[in-house]
Amino acid sequence: MRIFLLLFSAALFLSSCDNLVNGVVRDIDLPPHESQLAASLFLDSRDSNISAIVSSSKGIYDTGQSKSVYNAECVLNVGATTYNWSTMDQYERYTELLPDRFGAPTDSVVFTVNHPDFTSVSATQVFPSAPQVSLELNYGATQLYDEISDELIITLKDIPGVNQHYIISIDVHFRTTLSGQDTSEYYNLYWETEYPNSTRLWSQETAYLLSEDGLDRDIKFSAATGINPIDFAMLHEYRVKVSALSEEMYLFYKSYSAYENANGNPFAEPVVLYSNMSNNMGCFGVSTTKRFYK
Numbered sequence: 489m490r491i492f493l494l495l496f497s498a499a500l501f502l503s504s505c506d507n508l509v510n511g512v513v514r515d516i517d518l519p520p521h522e523s524q525l526a527a528s529l530f531l532d533s534r535d536s537n538i539s540a541i542v543s544s545s546k547g548i549y550d551t552g553q554s555k556s557v558y559n560a561e562c563v564l565n566v567g568a569t570t571y572n573w574s575t576m577d578q579y580e581r582y583t584e585l586l587p588d589r590f591g592a593p594t595d596s597v598v599f600t601v602n603h604p605d606f607t608s609v610s611a612t613q614v615f616p617s618a619p620q621v622s623l624e625l626n627y628g629a630t631q632l633y634d635e636i637s638d639e640l641i642i643t644l645k646d647i648p649g650v651n652q653h654y655i656i657s658i659d660v661h662f663r664t665t666l667s668g669q670d671t672s673e674y675y676n677l678y679w680e681t682e683y684p685n686s687t688r689l690w691s692q693e694t695a696y697l698l699s700e701d702g703l704d705r706d707i708k709f710s711a712a713t714g715i716n717p718i719d720f721a722m723l724h725e726y727r728v729k730v731s732a733l734s735e736e737m738y739l740f741y742k743s744y745s746a747y748e749n750a751n752g753n754p755f756a757e758p759v760v761l762y763s764n765m766s767n768n769m770g771c772f773g774v775s776t777t778k779r780f781y782k
Contacts, residue, residue, distance in 0.1 A: 525557065525609045526769040527601040529564075532731065533592040533615065533776045538564060538571060538584040542601055545769055556580040561602040567595035592618065592776040599772045611765045611772035616732040619654065620645035623782040627722055632680055632712040640679075640726060640782065644698075644707040651702055653738035655731040655775070657695040660715055663723040674727055683709035689741065690748040697741050728780045736764045737773025 529540040542560045562582045564571040573584035592615040600610040622643045629639040644654060659674035676694040686709070687697045698707060715724060733741070743762040750759050763771050 523606070524767050524769055525560070525601055525603060525606045526554065527560075527562075527599075527609055527765060527772075528770040529562075529599050529772050530737065531590060531597070531613075531772075531774045533590060533618075535590045536586050536588065538562075538573070538586065538590070539577075540582045540599075540601070541580075541770075542582055542603075544606070557603060557606070559603065563598075563600040563602065565598040565600070566593050592616075597774060607767070609765045609767050609770065611736075611770075613734050613736065613772055613774040615774050616652070616734055616776050617647055617650070618776050618778050619730040619732045620647075621728065621730050621778070621780050623726075623728060623780055625726065625782045627717040630710065630712045632714045635714070636716045636718070638713045638715045638717055638726075640711040640713055640728070642709055642711060642728065644730070646700070646704060646706045648704055651700055651735065652707075653697070653699045653733040653735070654707075655689065655692075655695050655697055655733060655741070657692065657729045658711060658713060659727040659729070660713070661725040661727060662720055677713055677715070679714060680712045681709050683707070687742070687745050690745060697738070697745065699738060699742075726782045728782070729777060730780065731775040731777040733775045734773055736762070736771065737775055740764075740771040740773055 524545045525542060526545050527540060527542045529538070531538060540562050542557045542562070543554045544557050546554050556576075558576070559574070560582065561572065561574045562584070571584055573582060575583065577583040594615070597613050597615070598610060599613070600608060602608045622645070624641040624643075626639040626641070628636045630637050640658065642656070644652070646652070658677045658679050660677055661674045678694055681696060683696075683698060685699050685701045685707075689695045689697055698709075700707060713726065717724070739762040743759060747759040747761060750757065761771070763769055765772065
């Protein structure tokens with residue numbers, strides 16, 4: 489019996505080795521890819537235009553990149569108000585100019601894209617409440633890259649029962665130290681924070697993505713601005729831009745950051761970009777932005 493088992497094991501081992509050497513071929517019939525609309529729109533309360541990207545999906549073995557879809561119809565329904573546009577700009581985005589800033593309506597916002605050659609796609613969003621923020625400025629209280637730096641302590645007030653997410657950027661406005669005259673321009677700052685639930689945005693390197701991460705509490709963190717107050721005799725003003733994000737917009741940015749981090753890394757796990765469109769291709773997200781000065 490023992491001899492039989494040894495012979496059987498040896499035969500199985502040799503057979504497995506033969507498969508490894510010669511390979512095992514399997515024919516798999518993949519269904520043909522049916523191209524679909526891939527539509528995305530990110531809308532902020534301060535926007536004075538609506539700009540959507542509409543392209544078509546590609547199969548695994550299709551050559552070339554996904555291309556823009558022409559002659560699409562974009563529709564945005566906000567309560568009793570409807571925005572309908574089909575004009576492309578020079579960057580191949582479907583853009584509609586508004587008479588004023590879009591604002592943050594309380595009604596649900598439905599984004600739909602129609603095209604005669606594709607099935608229509610849509611998604612629904614609700615604007616988050618405006619962020620409530622307090623700022624504390626400590627001149628020269630920290631360091632950035634071993635240089636003296638101002639410290640901004642930023643507190644994002646909690647809304648009970650709401651998982652809050654934000655994008656934050658900081659600008660600075662200088663006045664000359666000799667004349668004290670205001671300059672009209674604000675400059676983006678490359679700032680740093682050690683807040684654990686924060687991610688620098690790849691698309692906006694001067695901005696951070698922050699989240700409550702499911703914990704109902706204020707978010708309070710320190711930001712090193714990189715500005716030495718002595719250089720400007722403390723004649724400068726900070727503008728902190730805070731955007732409160734819908735859950736869907738946050739999940740897209742989070743997945744996009746993971747995708748960029750994994751890009752070019754052969755050992756990274758594949759990353760699928762978050763989508764909330766009806767066909768799971770593309771994303772519709774909204775944000776409510778306010779500016780705070782210190």
